[in-house]
Amino acid sequence: MSKILVVDDSNSIRDMVSFTLKSSGYQTVEAHDGQDGLSKAQMGAFDLVITDVNMPNMDGITLCQELRKLTSFQYTPILMLTTESSTDMKQRGKAAGATGWLVKPFNPEKLLATIKRVVR
DSSP: OOEEEEEOSOHHHHHHHHHHHHHTTOEEEEESSHHHHHHHHHTSOOSEEEEOSSOSSSOHHHHHHHHHHSGGGSSSOEEEEESOOOHHHHHHHHHHTOSEEEESSOOHHHHHHHHHHHOO
16 A cells, blocks of 8 residues: 655645545545655655645745655655646756646546556
């Protein structure tokens, strides 16, 4: 069973993403911002990270950069799930090491299809 870290400062988004993933057999761990996400990432192995971009304490781009510095996360897929859709922001995400970019509001089927493509 794949273990996925869900990082978002919105309780409702975290709940919806986790519900979608758990309903499809994934195990989830939730974090309320980038700093919390980094702490939880350092305590365990994950098959995928899904993170928002705009969050307090540490944004998703910085989280992505910090995760890529950790040996255990060098090849872990990181999906950005955000309201940000500008080309500039997507390029910043890619430069930080993001694997993919999904724009909110998310479509559960599209999210699951994307996860199936990136999680082995």
